[in-house]
Amino acid sequence: MTAAGLPMTVREPGLPDRVRIHEVGPRDGLQNEKTVVPLEVKAEFVHRLAAAGLGTIEATSFVHPRWVPQLADAEQLMPLLADVDARLPVLVPNERGLERALALGVREIAVFGSATESFAKANLNRTVEESLEMFAPVVARAKDAGLRVRGYLSMCFGDPWEGPVPVPQVVGVSRRLLELGCDELSLGDTIGVATPGHVGALLGALRAAGVPAAALAVHFHDTYGQALANTLAALRHGVTTVDASAGGLGGCPYAKSATGNLATEDLVWMLDGLGIATGVDLGLLTATSVWMADRLGRPSPSRTVRALSRQET
C-alpha cells in the first residue's frame, strides 16, 4: 500500500481501535472551486472515494445555487450515485433544501451552524439564535422522515472577527444543536488556529456538559499546520469520527480565502501508523487525489499525496 512497508504500525495506548472518516472532499472540498467541475467528474470522484474504502462521503449541498454555483448540479448528481456503497450525506441549509434532498431519496443531511455571532451574520445573515430557529424545523422534519442529521458548528476555536472563542460559548451552542435532534456534531476549527490543549479543553467541557464523545466529530483545518496534532489530541479524548478532505481539497493554500482542510491521506498515514482501522486503502485514495488534481489543474496540497505520487513516478 505504501512504499517499503511504511509507515510502521505501532499502537499507542489510550487511542481508539477504529476511526470513521467523514470525507468532505466532494462538498466542502469543491464548493469554492471557481471553475465548474463537470458533473461526470464529480460522480467519478465519489465512486473512486468509495472504492478506496471511505464509508461516509459528503456528496454535495442543497444550498441555493446562487450561493454555491459549483454545487448547483446536486439534483443531477445524486441519481448518478445510486450504486455507491457508502453513506452519502448532503448539506441542507433550510426547509427548501431539505425538500429537494428528500425528493431525491437522501438518507442523511447536515446543517451548518456557527459558534460565533460574527460568522453567523457573515455566513447566514442571521444571529446564532435565528439560525437555530431556522434549523429547528429542518431537523425535526428530517428526523420525522427517518434521516440521520449532522450539525456542523463552525468557529469553535477562533473567529477572524472575534479572536479566541470562549469554550462555554461553544458548549452552549453545541448543546442547542444536539437538543434540536442532531445525531452528530462536527466541531469546526474553520480558520485553523486551534492547538491541542484548546482541543482538549473543549472536549473536556463538552463531556462535563453531558455530551458523549460518540456524538462528536472534529473538523480541523491545516491553515497553521496544526490539524493532525489536534486530531491526535481529539482521539485521546475519545473522539472516533474525523472529517477530512481527499487531497486536502478546499481552500487553496496560496489564496487569501484559504481554509486548508485536513488532507484525508495525511490523516490515514497517521492512523495506519497507529494501527487504527479506517478501511481506507491509502494507495487507491492517493491515486484518486492525483487524478482529481489533474482535473483541477494544480497539485494537491496534501504532503502525503505529494510524497507518494513522487515515489510512483
Next chain:
Amino acid sequence: MTAAGLPMTVREPGLPDRVRIHEVGPRDGLQNEKTVVPLEVKAEFVHRLAAAGLGTIEATSFVHPRWVPQLADAEQLMPLLADVDARLPVLVPNERGLERALALGVREIAVFGSATESFAKANLNRTVEESLEMFAPVVARAKDAGLRVRGYLSMCFGDPWEGPVPVPQVVGVSRRLLELGCDELSLGDTIGVATPGHVGALLGALRAAGVPAAALAVHFHDTYGQALANTLAALRHGVTTVDASAGGLGGCPYAKSATGNLATEDLVWMLDGLGIATGVDLGLLTATSVWMADRLGRPSPSRTVRALSRQET
C-alpha cells in the same frame, strides 16, 4: 504577535513548561540549495533568527566544500557571527573539520551518524561501526577542548532502502553515540515516515535503556505531514529539545529529494497555543522567513508563514 490574540493559550497536562528549539535553518535548511546564498545574507539570517529569540542556531557545516558547496564559506561566516547572542553549533564530519571549527573559536559541534547501514553507506561511505570509529576521536578531542557535542542520528524510524527500522537497532546506535561522549542525541526521522506511536515506542525503549529524555532531541520531517503530531508525542514522553527549520527550509516540497524539515513557525504556533515557553517571537520569526523566501525566490513551505504573511498584506 499573531492576529486577533490567536492562538488562544490553553495548557495541556503532562507537557513541559519550556522547550528549547534547536534551529537548523542556516545549516540543514540551506545546505541543499542549488544557488549559492551570499555570505552576507547568511549572516543576516542568523542575526535575524537570534533577534527573533532563537537561542540555539546551527550556523553552518565544516564538511568538505566539495560535498556541500553551499556551506563552503563557513570560515568566512563564523567571524561575522561573533556578536550573535545565541549558541551557534556547527556540523563537523571528521577531525579535519573539527580543527577548522576550533581555529574559529566554535563552542559547540555536531556529528552526523546513521541508524542504518544503507544510509551510513550512502551518506558516509562507511558501515555504521566505521562511522562510529570515525567520530570517536572527533568527540574526544572536542570534549577535551571543552566543547558541547551533539550527535545526530538519522533514519531512526524508516529508511528508503531498508523500510521500517527496528527500535532495538536505533537504541543500540544511540547508546554508542552517547558512550562516545555526545551530550545530546538528535533522533532524526530523515524521510518523515514516523507516526506518534512509533515515536513513543522509541522514546520508551531509550528510557528503558537508561537514556534520559533530557539527553534527547527530536528532528522530524514533514514529508507526510506528521512532524507536529510526532512532536506532540515526543513532548508527552519528556523531550524538551525540538529541531526545526525557519520557514520549513530544507527540501523543496516539490522535489524528489524533498525532506521537508518541520517549520519553526508551525512548531511555535503549537507551543504558543500550549503555553509552552520558547522565547521566540512568532511575528519576528515569520518576517525573517518571508525575507529569506524573497532571497531564495520562492514561497516558504511553512503553513504558518503563509497564513500570517497573507494577513499582513
